[in-house]
Amino acid sequence: PGGMSGRDLVTEIRKTKPRILAIYCSGYSEEFTGLSSLSERERLIPKPFERKVLIKSVRELLDLHHPA
Numbered sequence: 066p067g068g069m070s071g072r073d074l075v076t077e078i079r080k081t082k083p084r085i086l087a088i089y090c091s092g093y094s095e096e097f098t099g100l101s102s103l104s105e106r107e108r109l110i111p112k113p114f115e116r117k118v119l120i121k122s123v124r125e126l127l128d129l130h131h132p133a
Contacts, residue, residue, distance in 0.1 A: 075107070086126045090114065106130060 069077075075087045085106075092112040103109060108122045 084130075086130060088119070088122050088126070 071089050078085055087107045089109045090112055091109065108126060110118055110122055
């Protein structure tokens with residue numbers, strides 16, 4: 066609150082690391098957070114979430130962008 070949002074932070078990081086992957090966590094809806102239009106390198110996990118949801122999101126991003 067009152068500072069940089071997660072999306073703003075990712076935007077800044079991507080200026081020097083354009084391939085970074087991002088997972089956002091929020092207790093608000095996608096529309097409210099402004100995260101309703103994510104790129105293929107981003108995921109949104111609604112709070113509260115179980116560990117397996119985070120693990121699945123990480124695995125999906127890694128498999129999509131760093132295939133074995």
